[in-house]
Amino acid sequence: MTNPADSIEIQNVVASTGIGQELDLEALAEDLPGADFNPDNFPGLVYRTQEPKAAALIFRSGKIVCTGAKSIDDVHDALGIIFEKLRGLQIPVEDDPEITVQNIVSSADLGHNLNLNALAIGLGLEDVEYEPEQFPGLVYRMDEPEVVILLFGSGKIVITGGKRTDDAEEAVEEIVERIEGLGLLG
Amino acid sequence: RLRKWQERIRTKDAGERNLQFALSEIDRMASALGVPRSVREVASVIYRRALNEDLIRGRSIEGVSTAALYAACRQEGIPRSLDEVADVSRVPQKEIGRTYRYISQELGLELKPVDPKQFVPRFASALQLSEEVQSKATEIIDVSAEQGLLSGKSPTGFAAAAIYAASLLCNEKKTQREVADVAQVTEVTIRNRYQEQIEAMGFR
């Protein structure tokens, strides 16, 4: 018996921070090789780090959004690289900018096929969105922890909306408990 | 005070005009889809409820009208696919789906997932297939759904494959292309669902 919680893999971490300094993005786009800046499309400058792989959106206000990292450590490493790059360009960056994790996307496997039709009714149609004509996954909004879970017929799931690593773990335990309680887990 | 009173009249008038427009649009789309008058009335009730609950704000009247009609068809057990509804609407399919999910949630419609079997009579008659093919298709849907093959699958594609399979079994063959056209799915989808369903039925 493998525990579904052990199958959890973090797929993406979204975090925000700021250097406490206004930026001239036009100039930065020139000085940062590989930077994408299209102010007509989007006000942020896009910069990608290779190792760890992540993408940062850098704004005129000095605020930064980091996404695509596979762990919270990777978020710190990727942002650390960006902070150093900016310092190298003579841009003053706060000593330890506060980094706030905004969202963690994880995947997991419940290990059994799911009858999504029965699950939609069992979990309660008021908390569920299941429209297989539009998307194959069942969308379940959980109250505690406050996350959104996408459940698929294969038993694979996606947990998103949480800010702590523990959220995914608690969510998996809770959803397994609920599905078992309904007698709908293999 | 007077200004506020005038404003109220103005919004009420606008609301009335908009309601009239919405109801005429529901009527127009319902006619184009060939749904019975009872469904139009259900759609009208849903639209009025959405209006009373102030769900139209930030959304187009057309979008809410179409979503109300889509919901009404489902509620009455004679669903139309989003593709079919989009064909007679002025708003894109994506917006209809998003608006439907919103009003469905807010009004607490709690509609169950669409049952593929509900498409069988309409698709089969469009293909001029017999009653025998219809009941065979229904049986195929029941058996394969019981074996868990339905989870996550599009109800139109599932129904289309069952109809295709049933037409073969009853010697009233329709091509995958013919079935795909009435169900608005691709031949690839029919082929994929067909293989699974045949297996589930114990054929082949």
Next chain:
DNA sequence: AAATTACTTTCCAAAGC
């Protein structure tokens, strides 16, 4: 007819329209 690419859904922050 198989492979590839791309789009559907969920989450979140950022600045500005």
Next chain:
DNA sequence: GCTTTAAAAAGTAATTT
């Protein structure tokens, strides 16, 4: 609301080989 960024799940669709 929208715009952009990232990532997974699985189904469907449009292209390409």
